Every structure is written in C-alpha cells, then in structure tokens.
Amino acid sequence: MLIGLEIKNFAIVSNLSTEWQSGMTAITGETGAGKSIAIDALSLCLGERAEASAVRPDTERAEICAAFDLTSLPLAKQFLEQNLLSNDEQECLLRRVVCKNGRSKSYINGSPVTAAQLKELGQHLISIHGQHAHQHLLKSEHQLQLLDAYAGHHALVDTVRTHYRNYHNLQKEFTILEQAQLQQTAQKQLLEYQVAELDEFALQESEFTQIEAEHYKLSHSQTIIDACQRELQSLYENEEQNACSLLQHSAQQFAELASFDENLSGVAALLEEAAVQVEEASREIRNYGEQTDLDPARLDEVEARLAGIMDLARKHHIKPEDLVDFHQNITQELESISNNSARLTQLEGEINQALAAYQQAAQTLSESRHEAAQTLNTLISASMAHLSMENGVFEIALTPQPEKAPNSLGFDNVAFLVSTNPGQPLQPLSKVASGGELSRISLAIQVIIAQKVTTPTLIFDEVDVGISGPTAAAVGKLLRQLGKSTQVICVTHLPQVASSGHQQFFVAKEIANGETFTQMLPLSKHGRIDEIARLLGGDNISKTAKANAKELIMAHA
Structure with a gap:
C-alpha cells in the first residue's frame, strides 16, 4: 500500500509531500491544475521512461520518492529478497532522480538499481488504469490478457509460451538446415x-x-x-x-x-x-x-x-x-x-512432438478460459446493470482454432461482445458501444478483475470520463466498495465519485512571480463539502450546493 509520496521539481510541482491512507482516496481540482501530476510522478518512480521535460524549468533535477507498506505484499518482499534489496522494516522506499539532461538514477531502499528493476517491483505494488484504458479494450490481445488475468492463468500461459518457444526454435533450426542443404x-x-x-x-x-x-x-x-x-x-x-x-x-x-x-x-x-x-x-x-x-x-x-x-x-x-x-x-x-540430413530427419520428429505438447497445453488453457469466460459474462453483465445499462448483456466469445499456426498466447481467438438494448444482437464492442458505454464497461471489467487479482493499490486516472448522474453515483459506489479490500486512488471531476471516497485531496494551481506552482492538499470534512459543492455548482458555492454536497458525502458514511 502506498503510504507516502514526495515530489521535488517535477513538471509544475516545486515541492510536494503527501501521506496516503487505505480505502478510496479521491483527487479533485480545478481544470488544468494538474490533478494527475501525482500519478505521473508515481509512474516515473515506478520505472517509466524518464525525459528531460519532467524536470521543472531552471532546476537541476527532479526527485520523486514513494514509500510503501509491504505488510501484505509477499511478492514484493520476495522480489526484494531475491535481489538483495530488502531491509528489516515492513516499508519499502523507491526513489527516482531525473537530471535536466534526461539521465536518471533509480534506488530501492537506498541501493542503486536499474529502471527495469523499479518497473518489475512496481508490478507488485500498483496497477494504474488511465483515462484511455477503455481504448485498449477494443484490442483482441488485450482482451485475452484481461481474461487470463482474471482466471489466474499465469502458470498455464507460461507453459504454453514455453512449448511455443521450443516449437518455434526447432522450426527455425529446421528451416536454416533445410535452406543450407539446398544450397x-x-x-x-x-x-x-x-x-x-x-x-x-x-x-x-x-x-x-x-x-x-x-x-x-x-x-x-x-x-x-x-x-x-x-x-x-x-x-x-x-x-x-x-x-x-x-x-x-x-x-x-x-x-x-x-x-x-x-x-x-x-x-x-x-x-x-x-x-x-x-x-x-x-x-x-x-x-x-x-x-x-x-x-x-x-x-x-x-x-x-x-x-x-x-x-x-x-x-x-x-x-x-x-x-x-x-x-x-x-x-x-x-x-x-551428411549430418545435416540426419538432423533434418531427427528434427521432423522433434517438431511433431513439440507441436503435440504445445497443442495439449493450449487445449488445457482454452478449456480453462471458457470456464472463466462464463463467470465473467455473468459478473460484467450484472455490473453493467448497476452502471445504468440495465438491459446490457456482455459475452466473451472464444473460438479455438487449433489448426492455426502456434503462437505464445495459445490458439484461441477472442472477442468481447455486447448488447446494450433489448432485442439487439451481440456484436463486438467497437461496433455497438458509445464512448460513455465503453468507458463504463471498461471500468466494470477493471473493477471485477481487480477484485480477483491481488493488487495492493489501484489507481484510476479519470476513468469516469463520459458518464454523469446516477451512473456516476454507481461508479463511485463501485470504487468505494473496491476500496474496502484494496487501496483505491481515483482522479475524478465528478462529485458523485469524489464524495464516495474515504478521503480526498484537492489539487490547486498558483502563479507567483511569473512561475506556476501546483499543490495537493488533504481536505477536512468541511473542505470536502466545499469542494464537492464546487464540483456540483461551480465556483459560486450556494447553500443548496453545500447541502447537496453534504448529503452526497453522508450517503456513504
């Protein structure tokens, strides 16, 4: 779980220090204030590519430090132990320094590491869902990855991948020897x-x-x-x-x-x-x-x-x-x-054996995928109803094609199908779902998968774009419920979602002496009421807006 984040000289942030709690944390703020700045900084601290533009103008370097509580993170602890990076504490400190020339240095618990190591550890700490995550939902490969993630197919996918690589390498050797023999x-x-x-x-x-x-x-x-x-x-x-x-x-x-x-x-x-x-x-x-x-x-x-x-x-x-x-x-x-001829004959037998092993592993994976798909169909369809798509039906269509050329993901073709209106046939997401519907379906899938996949911290960066009213309230309720078992951080502009948080940060932008500064401040109970009221009615906060804001917050108490 993320417990602390310090940012220095990053983009428009001069100096920022925040503490984080369990449950759902909402981040709101004025348009253009940089509500996603903390997430961008955190992504950098978790090994994303560093660029010189990340350094605040007229400064030498940017520095980001993130502290995590590892009490319930066995995989993260295992990674630290295997890489000789663990300490005697239950906390882990990540640090990333980016110089103005674009070069960067990475540290875990004070020891220098590569950005790749930061990224590998980050997979056990945080999962970030951006506002454009629903666009990936239209890609078949991403759909298959979501299904496998929900079903916990890591071992099965690794087995298929191993057999595929063996088959691929044997085929490659055969082709090289065959061409050599012809020559x-x-x-x-x-x-x-x-x-x-x-x-x-x-x-x-x-x-x-x-x-x-x-x-x-x-x-x-x-x-x-x-x-x-x-x-x-x-x-x-x-x-x-x-x-x-x-x-x-x-x-x-x-x-x-x-x-x-x-x-x-x-x-x-x-x-x-x-x-x-x-x-x-x-x-x-x-x-x-x-x-x-x-x-x-x-x-x-x-x-x-x-x-x-x-x-x-x-x-x-x-x-x-x-x-x-x-x-x-x-x-x-x-x-x-002459030996090449003998090896070619031998390879033919090995290739047939490797293909049979691959097909067997792919068949096992395919059968498990079908079982998981049936469960997901029911859960996502029910979640769509909660998100103001009462007549929505979701279905994962899996088509096994064992005759097609082997690949590392098995022989299943996948398509996410949806029907949003009664009597409407199931069709691919890209053909029938509007932007708002696609965003809601994506959110429903992410939340359901997040409940099954153990990820200590989930970050949603404006995934509620394109929704409003009762749907926004349903989204907020969904995220708050998820926050009971997982730390949830949500950047939002919707009062219904923000009011669902257990706590809330407000991001503000100030201009002083010709420079822009961004601050992120934790809101008190009264501060939250004012901010929710601003989201409801604009900068001129009325008593009615305050009352509505208080009512929204109290609804989740």
Missing part, C-alpha cells in the same frame, strides 16, 4: 568426388617429405655408388697406394723417432688413430655399397607417387605438404553436410 547439394557432389579421389590415393601423414627424400636418393644412386667405390680405393683398397697405408707408415716412422724424442710420441698416436678411423670409414663405405643397388623399378614407382602428389596439390591449389590436412578438412565438411 549445399552441388557442393556435396563435388566434395564426394574429391574425398573419394583422395581416399583412393591415401596419402599418409609426412609421406610427401619421406617420398621426396627417397626420390632424391634414388635419382642419384649411380653417382653415389661410383663415388663410394672410387673413394674406397683411395682410402683403403688401392694396393699400390692408399690413405690408410700411408697413415700407418707415417705412424710407424714417428713411433721410431719418438725413441729419440718423446715429444713425437703424441704425433705417432694421432696418426695411428687416424689410420684406424680411415679403416673404419672404409668398412662403412664397403657395407653401404654392398647394400645399395640400382633399383629402376622402385625409382619409377617413387616418381609416379610423387607425380600423383604434385598433380593433386595443383588440382586443389595448395602446397603438396598441405594435402593431408586438406583431405581431413573436406572429409569433415562432407560429414557435416
């Missing part, structure tokens, strides 16, 4: 040919490097063999003279000289070691030559393999050493395309 048909054929060719060639990892090295060796085999034989003769096998025998001879000579000078013994040892090394090298050369044969057939085989590698590399415009990676990549790409 990839030619690509798949090319990939199948390329992969088959590379599979048949079966090039192995590092094979190109190995076969390139083997080809180089085989193509120079004769040169290698000839050189090995020639050098083997020079090093060891030439009987007349070879390097090994020369080294051995020199080693022997220096060994003999070392007997005369020990310094030459090291030279002898080095020469002997060199001779051993040459002999070992010669043995290696001999073994290599014995194991190395000219193999023209292997050379042809290697050349053919190498030529195949080079041809494939040129064909795919890549380096030979990248051919294996290329083979792996196009194989994976082909598998991906």
Whole structure:
C-alpha cells in the first residue's frame, strides 16, 4: 500500500509531500491544475521512461520518492529478497532522480538499481488504469490478457509460451538446415568426388617429405655408388697406394723417432688413430655399397607417387605438404553436410512432438478460459446493470482454432461482445458501444478483475470520463466498495465519485512571480463539502450546493 509520496521539481510541482491512507482516496481540482501530476510522478518512480521535460524549468533535477507498506505484499518482499534489496522494516522506499539532461538514477531502499528493476517491483505494488484504458479494450490481445488475468492463468500461459518457444526454435533450426542443404547439394557432389579421389590415393601423414627424400636418393644412386667405390680405393683398397697405408707408415716412422724424442710420441698416436678411423670409414663405405643397388623399378614407382602428389596439390591449389590436412578438412565438411540430413530427419520428429505438447497445453488453457469466460459474462453483465445499462448483456466469445499456426498466447481467438438494448444482437464492442458505454464497461471489467487479482493499490486516472448522474453515483459506489479490500486512488471531476471516497485531496494551481506552482492538499470534512459543492455548482458555492454536497458525502458514511 502506498503510504507516502514526495515530489521535488517535477513538471509544475516545486515541492510536494503527501501521506496516503487505505480505502478510496479521491483527487479533485480545478481544470488544468494538474490533478494527475501525482500519478505521473508515481509512474516515473515506478520505472517509466524518464525525459528531460519532467524536470521543472531552471532546476537541476527532479526527485520523486514513494514509500510503501509491504505488510501484505509477499511478492514484493520476495522480489526484494531475491535481489538483495530488502531491509528489516515492513516499508519499502523507491526513489527516482531525473537530471535536466534526461539521465536518471533509480534506488530501492537506498541501493542503486536499474529502471527495469523499479518497473518489475512496481508490478507488485500498483496497477494504474488511465483515462484511455477503455481504448485498449477494443484490442483482441488485450482482451485475452484481461481474461487470463482474471482466471489466474499465469502458470498455464507460461507453459504454453514455453512449448511455443521450443516449437518455434526447432522450426527455425529446421528451416536454416533445410535452406543450407539446398544450397549445399552441388557442393556435396563435388566434395564426394574429391574425398573419394583422395581416399583412393591415401596419402599418409609426412609421406610427401619421406617420398621426396627417397626420390632424391634414388635419382642419384649411380653417382653415389661410383663415388663410394672410387673413394674406397683411395682410402683403403688401392694396393699400390692408399690413405690408410700411408697413415700407418707415417705412424710407424714417428713411433721410431719418438725413441729419440718423446715429444713425437703424441704425433705417432694421432696418426695411428687416424689410420684406424680411415679403416673404419672404409668398412662403412664397403657395407653401404654392398647394400645399395640400382633399383629402376622402385625409382619409377617413387616418381609416379610423387607425380600423383604434385598433380593433386595443383588440382586443389595448395602446397603438396598441405594435402593431408586438406583431405581431413573436406572429409569433415562432407560429414557435416551428411549430418545435416540426419538432423533434418531427427528434427521432423522433434517438431511433431513439440507441436503435440504445445497443442495439449493450449487445449488445457482454452478449456480453462471458457470456464472463466462464463463467470465473467455473468459478473460484467450484472455490473453493467448497476452502471445504468440495465438491459446490457456482455459475452466473451472464444473460438479455438487449433489448426492455426502456434503462437505464445495459445490458439484461441477472442472477442468481447455486447448488447446494450433489448432485442439487439451481440456484436463486438467497437461496433455497438458509445464512448460513455465503453468507458463504463471498461471500468466494470477493471473493477471485477481487480477484485480477483491481488493488487495492493489501484489507481484510476479519470476513468469516469463520459458518464454523469446516477451512473456516476454507481461508479463511485463501485470504487468505494473496491476500496474496502484494496487501496483505491481515483482522479475524478465528478462529485458523485469524489464524495464516495474515504478521503480526498484537492489539487490547486498558483502563479507567483511569473512561475506556476501546483499543490495537493488533504481536505477536512468541511473542505470536502466545499469542494464537492464546487464540483456540483461551480465556483459560486450556494447553500443548496453545500447541502447537496453534504448529503452526497453522508450517503456513504
């Protein structure tokens, strides 16, 4: 419940502080005085879009603070706890600051929050019905939302929405894959040919490097063999003279000289070691030559393999050493395309299951809507009679269309039908209801739904436009009755409605030093009589008007 509202530098308000009570509070005032200013400020404090024009001219910023009693608001408490914004008190303080550049800051219990968080919390605190609310009543989607709100279909609607989203996402995936598959048909054929060719060639990892090295060796085999034989003769096998025998001879000579000078013994040892090394090298050369044969057939085989590698590399415009990676990549790409076909088949089954689940949830919702509609038909028709539409009949026409494309609200088409005169057939609201009738029907629906939907504070901003006389009295009685269970705040220009309030504020506009100021003052019992009399008879308040005003107020005592 709203218990306090402070407004600073907002529009034509300089400084305003008000306290609010339970029951029905009426707000009246002169035309153009800004009777809705408090509601506009409260809307801003509850997260509505902030604009620089909201800041009073020649001031730096506007500030609005709203205090709420959370004693009977479990959902609001839950929101605060979940967002770590609760305090030890049963009160909650919302604050919104708007700078003259249009930027704003939001606070809950002193902690900075986003405007979206303010708005989410505000849904658990206040419901505002504007003077143009009846215009939304002509829209089918809004009619469905009203019916669901009255029936408490939050869980059912969420279930339908969840199944719809699942169905929608699967359909989207199917469409994307199907389009991709159509575009990839030619690509798949090319990939199948390329992969088959590379599979048949079966090039192995590092094979190109190995076969390139083997080809180089085989193509120079004769040169290698000839050189090995020639050098083997020079090093060891030439009987007349070879390097090994020369080294051995020199080693022997220096060994003999070392007997005369020990310094030459090291030279002898080095020469002997060199001779051993040459002999070992010669043995290696001999073994290599014995194991190395000219193999023209292997050379042809290697050349053919190498030529195949080079041809494939040129064909795919890549380096030979990248051919294996290329083979792996196009194989994976082909598998991906093939998997798409399998996924499409799988998706068809999942889509059918999702559609069946959606239709089942939508059917459950539709059946519950029909039950709630029957109750609402009776209640709204009865309320219309109280609002001077004695012969009025209201009916919610629901037409299930399970064959239509799924949507998040189910498969029901809804139409609010009305007959305001005997013998007149039921027709859509937009065709038969006048502005005043539509306003009354809208008010009846809002009040009935408000009684079923737990909202701590209901604000009606001139919803009584277009009505007068006995109808206005009935509206006032309806709002006062609603105020017994819910805090009701009503901006009105009708004395019959204003007199129904448990308390009343008067909004006045003053001009001082070229500036406009708006004030909202609580009225005493005598003040209420004067204000109701003004609404009845104009600025010149007569004794008769006062008497009538007193009678109106006393009628609700």
